Amino acid sequence: VKTSWGMAGNGQQQLRLPLGVFITDRPHPSWGGNAYSLDTREEVITRYLLGLPLETPDLRALRDVYTYPCLQTCLNWIEQFRQLGHWLPKRANGNHEPFREIRGQVLVRLTLFRVAHPEAPISHLRAFLFNMDPTIAPYSPSAVVRAEKLLGLRTKAASTTCERAYWAINMHKRAMFWDSNYPHGRANVRTRDIIDMDQAGMKIEATNPHFGKTVSWERCHFDGVYNRDRKLNLMMAVSADPAYDMEWHEYWEQEEGGTTLYKVYLFYERIIDRLDIDHPGRSFLFTFDNLNVHHHPILLHLITSRGHRYLFRAPYWSVDGPMEYIFNTVHVFLLTFFRDCEDLDELGNRLDIIIAQLNNFLRYFLHVGFPNT
Numbered sequence: 001v002k003t004s005w006g007m008a009g010n011g012q013q014q015l016r017l018p019l020g021v022f023i024t025d026r027p028h029p030s031w032g033g034n035a036y037s038l039d040t041r042e043e044v045i046t047r048y049l050l051g052l053p054l055e056t057p058d059l060r061a062l063r064d065v066y067t068y069p070c071l072q073t074c075l076n077w078i079e080q081f082r083q084l085g086h087w088l089p090k091r092a093n094g095n096h097e098p099f100r101e102i103r104g105q106v107l108v109r110l111t112l113f114r115v116a117h118p119e120a121p122i123s124h125l126r127a128f129l130f131n132m133d134p135t136i137a138p139y140s141p142s143a144v145v146r147a148e149k150l151l152g153l154r155t156k157a158a159s160t161t162c163e164r165a166y167w168a169i170n171m172h173k174r175a176m177f178w179d180s181n182y183p184h185g186r187a188n189v190r191t192r193d194i195i196d197m198d199q200a201g202m203k204i205e206a207t208n209p210h211f212g213k214t215v216s217w218e219r220c221h222f223d224g225v226y227n228r229d230r231k232l233n234l235m236m237a238v239s240a241d242p243a244y245d246m247e248w249h250e251y252w253e254q255e256e257g258g259t260t261l262y263k264v265y266l267f268y269e270r271i272i273d274r275l276d277i278d279h280p281g282r283s284f285l286f287t288f289d290n291l292n293v294h295h296h297p298i299l300l301h302l303i304t305s306r307g308h309r310y311l312f313r314a315p316y317w318s319v320d321g322p323m324e325y326i327f328n329t330v331h332v333f334l335l336t337f338f339r340d341c342e343d344l345d346e347l348g349n350r351l352d353i354i355i356a357q358l359n360n361f362l363r364y365f366l367h368v369g370f371p372n373t
Helices: 038-050 057-065 071-084 104-116 123-133 143-150 166-180 263-279 297-305 322-335 342-358 362-368
Strands: 004-006 013-015 194-203 231-239 245-254 287-288 309-312
Touching: 004 194, 057 194, 104 143, 123 143, 166 263, 166 287, 194 322, 231 263, 231 322, 245 263, 245 342, 297 309, 322 342, 322 362
Parallel strands: 194 287, 287 309
Antiparallel strands: 004 013, 194 231, 231 245
């Protein structure tokens, strides 16, 4: 049991009690204990309001046995009542320095910094605030956290957009995609007539977690496969029509090759054949990224010859693709099965189970900015 020595109010050395020990009394307020009760404070204020004296033989006798606050304490409460209108005690701070809150112009600077640099750590933000006004001591990290909470900011995983996305030509292509009519954009196309398609890679890298907890003289050991780096390619397309709510997917091992024209052609042919059965005569708009194979004339001819349309998203703007967020959902669910995926066959089975449980794909389209049409 850990113990430590301290000094009692009478100057004698005493042993600090171990954690979990119950006590029946607390130090008197005059000895540095807890504050006087609200009843005692209210009684003093009542005497003051009624014009009763605060120094009488009876009160002096009570003060001699430390059952009534001294005269100076009573005067302090009366002055507090005059200035603040109450007699509440102050909160004990444990002899710590009071918190310095970020308010006023400093809070405005914090807001502007987060707008310009949402990815910056707290240390950079503290340095910025100090450099803007070196006369003020640096704010603590906890003060920054409280200020960001006041602004409604939340911690999120940082995302990166390629600098080429901000080239003028790519910004123009993005504006055309969202605001122009077909064939230059999707403005005059109903969202429920859109089918988005994309590819992703699923890779099992290792089974050992990075960290664990154990005693200092033992290894944090976990039985499992040392390293697994084989990859599974996933190709998937979803319909935005809530009444249809259809998905198509296909996966294969990396050893069989990447995303070739042959695989993409067969995938789209399977989708179009199903559309001809479920929605004969209806024209859908296929949207996809700028992968080279997507620009192949054979693939584009397959789409248009069957009565459908196609549209490329702006280069490097992956945030405009609903499939990107669907892949993220699939990945999150895969993490729950990570310890069970010993090979790519099991990984493929888990993909089938997860994708079969997904529905309401329209919400992903609405999330990236498509209207509910």
